[in-house]
Amino acid sequence: MAFLLRICTMPTALIIVNGLLPQPPILTDCLRQVDQIICADGGANRACAAGIIPDVIVGDLDSITPETRAQLCTTTYLYRPSQYATDLEKTLQYAVEQHIQKALLVGMTGFRLDHQICNLHMMEKFATHLELELHDDFGVGSFLIAPEPRSFRFETFPGQQISLFAFRKTAGIHTTGLKYPLKGESLTWAVRDGLSNEALHTEITIQITQGSLFCYRVRQLKSC
Amino acid sequence: MAFLLRICTMPTALIIVNGLLPQPPILTDCLRQVDQIICADGGANRACAAGIIPDVIVGDLDSITPETRAQLCTTTYLYRPSQYATDLEKTLQYAVEQHIQKALLVGMTGFRLDHQICNLHMMEKFATHLELELHDDFGVGSFLIAPEPRSFRFETFPGQQISLFAFRKTAGIHTTGLKYPLKGESLTWAVRDGLSNEALHTEITIQITQGSLFCYRVRQLKSC
Numbered sequence: 292m293a294f295l296l297r298i299c300t301m302p303t304a305l306i307i308v309n310g311l312l313p314q315p316p317i318l319t320d321c322l323r324q325v326d327q328i329i330c331a332d333g334g335a336n337r338a339c340a341a342g343i344i345p346d347v348i349v350g351d352l353d354s355i356t357p358e359t360r361a362q363l364c365t366t367t368y369l370y371r372p373s374q375y376a377t378d379l380e381k382t383l384q385y386a387v388e389q390h391i392q393k394a395l396l397v398g399m400t401g402f403r404l405d406h407q408i409c410n411l412h413m414m415e416k417f418a419t420h421l422e423l424e425l426h427d428d429f430g431v432g433s434f435l436i437a438p439e440p441r442s443f444r445f446e447t448f449p450g451q452q453i454s455l456f457a458f459r460k461t462a463g464i465h466t467t468g469l470k471y472p473l474k475g476e477s478l479t480w481a482v483r484d485g486l487s488n489e490a491l492h493t494e495i496t497i498q499i500t501q502g503s504l505f506c507y508r509v510r511q512l513k514s515c
Numbered sequence: 516m517a518f519l520l521r522i523c524t525m526p527t528a529l530i531i532v533n534g535l536l537p538q539p540p541i542l543t544d545c546l547r548q549v550d551q552i553i554c555a556d557g558g559a560n561r562a563c564a565a566g567i568i569p570d571v572i573v574g575d576l577d578s579i580t581p582e583t584r585a586q587l588c589t590t591t592y593l594y595r596p597s598q599y600a601t602d603l604e605k606t607l608q609y610a611v612e613q614h615i616q617k618a619l620l621v622g623m624t625g626f627r628l629d630h631q632i633c634n635l636h637m638m639e640k641f642a643t644h645l646e647l648e649l650h651d652d653f654g655v656g657s658f659l660i661a662p663e664p665r666s667f668r669f670e671t672f673p674g675q676q677i678s679l680f681a682f683r684k685t686a687g688i689h690t691t692g693l694k695y696p697l698k699g700e701s702l703t704w705a706v707r708d709g710l711s712n713e714a715l716h717t718e719i720t721i722q723i724t725q726g727s728l729f730c731y732r733v734r735q736l737k738s739c
Contacts (some may be wrong), residue, residue: 341517374695377710400628403653405678405710407624407631412680415705429627454629458635458704459683471598480682480704481639481727486601487630503705507629 301392302326308379308410309333309354311401312341313428317510321395321426331395333376335359335366337398346455350378350387354360381411385416393422400427415458415503430509435499442498445508447490452509455485463500468492478504525616526550532603532634533557533578535625536565537567537652539715541734545619553610553618556602559583559590561622573609574602604632604712617646624651637728639682659723666722669732671714676733679709679721687724692716702728 292369309332312318318341330338330345331420333354339362348355349369372383382494386394399410414423418434425432435443440463447453453469455480470489474508476484487509497506529549533556536542542565545656546552552569554562557578562569562585573593595605610618623634638647641659649656659667664687677693681702688697694713695720702709711733721730 319625399633401734402657402737404624404631404649404651405654405676405680405733407628408579408635408680409678409708409710411632412705425628430629431597432628452629454633456629456632479635484633484636486633488579505632507632509627509629 300497302385302392303393303395304329304389304391304454306331306379306382306386306394307334307338307343307345308382308396308398309337309464310398310406310410311427312398313426315341317426317428318343318397321397325395329382331382334378334398335363339363346348347385354378359468372510377409377413379413380416383413383420383423387417387420391421393424396423396425397427399425411458411505413503418503428510430507432505432507434508435497435504437499437501437503440498440500442496443506445506447493447495447508448511449492451490451511452487452489453485453495454487454507454509456480456505457484457502458505459502461499461502462505463498464472464504465498468493468495522695525614525617527617528557528613528615530557530603530606530610530618531562531569532562532606532620532622534622534630534634535651536561537650539565540648541652542567542621546732549619553606555606558602558622559587563587565715571609572606578602601633601637603637604640604690607637607644607647611641611644615631615645617648619648620649622675623649623650635682635729637673637681639713639729642727652734654731654733657727659721659728661723661727664722664724666720667730668718668720669730671717671719671732672735673714673716673734675714676714677709677714677719678731678733679712680704680729680731681708681726682729683726685723685726685728687722688728689722690719 303325305328307330310446328345330348332350335348335355339359347367352370399515415434460479462477466473528551529551531554547664553570554569556574559572559579560583563583571591639658642660684703686701690697
């Protein structure tokens with residue numbers, strides 16, 4: 292029965308990547324929402340430093356320090372060597388295999404820019420397979436993917452900054468509840484972005500005809 | 516004569532954006548290479564904190580603190596209000612108007628992810644107008660733009676990590692001097708990236724048939 296229940300509830304995971312983890316209040320809030328904790332290789336060092344014990348660690352396992360290994364003796368280590376996939380890719384692949392429905396991603400930002408770009412690129416690659424939400428100190432990011440016209444709804448607060456970006460081009464964007472509405476317009480990489488739009492009330496909707504859009508909702512906290 | 520000389524030499528600028536500035540050795544090295552210093556609005560606060568006096572500040576001028584203003588009484592303030600352009604866009608536009616040939620960009624990374632993405636998007640937008648180089652603690656980034664087949668050459672050191680990304684799709688990539696060579700292959704956003712390739716010697720070349728590619732060369736310094 293427990294097994295059946297687990298399948299039915301389609302578990303939510305916290306995936307810890309080897310970047311900068313959010314501050315405790317955000318991290319604690321993420322931990323409250325998840326059923327299991329998975330680290331992408333060196334993310335285990337970040338987890339340990341934050342006092343988090345992961346259930347599973349996936350990857351080359353070449354970035355985990357001996358100190359982390361010593362602390363995580365009850366954790367499952369999944370050795371998946373390959374030069375052709377990053378540890379995050381292997382971890383997301385594992386999450387798909389485990390029928391994870393939703394994953395909160397932390398440690399996706401900070402430090403090396405190429406790692407951050409690659410993390411975003413990988414996030415979009417898997418966004419059709421499971422629901423992914425990036426959490427960092429400054430906001431919450433998600434890719435809105437629509438093989439056909441689809442509407443996405445987000446809870447907001449008045450004045451919340453909402454940024455929209457198309458890597459490549461996204462056409463036919465319609466929004467409601469934003470200060471600068473889009474009415475069937477396009478966003479295109481290196482041509483037009485939707486930086487720092489603003490929620491008017493407690494809900495916005497974003498509809499796209501086809502393609503994908505990265506939506507980043509800035510936290511209430513005043514940031515740098 | 517001085518005016519003519521200035522036109523002939525096509526000056527290099529340091530553009531300071533409102534993100535995280537690199538550590539002193541990198542910042543000092545950037546300062547040595549430039550003829551003038553331009554800040555994108557709130558970048559002036561970062562400059563002041565690092566002991567740098569800019570020549571010009573461009574933007575809405577709504578992010579400069581009274582303390583910064585008090586310290587920068589000899590600086591030129593260029594008030595360019597507009598809801599439809601970021602301060603970085605206004606600053607790059609100003610650099611183009613001033614016939615700047617090359618600009619080193621600092622403060623492009625760190626803090627809000629949406630700002631970082633927008634900075635990259637803006638960098639590519641202007642990369643056909645002037646030579647742009649992003650410098651942060653972990654590496655040096657540049658967009659390789661080719662309206663027609665073109666080869667780019669970089670000085671490297673053996674083992675240097677070189678990451679290549681296509682926002683959108685870039686076809687016909689040929690490289691020399693890399694551990695994992697590309698031979699007419701494509702890189703595509705959310706499909707295939709070129710994370711952490713490796714220079715074999717002291718020089719690499721990257722040829723692209725058409726389109727653009729973001730190249731990030733990781734510094735020698737071991738990073739997180």
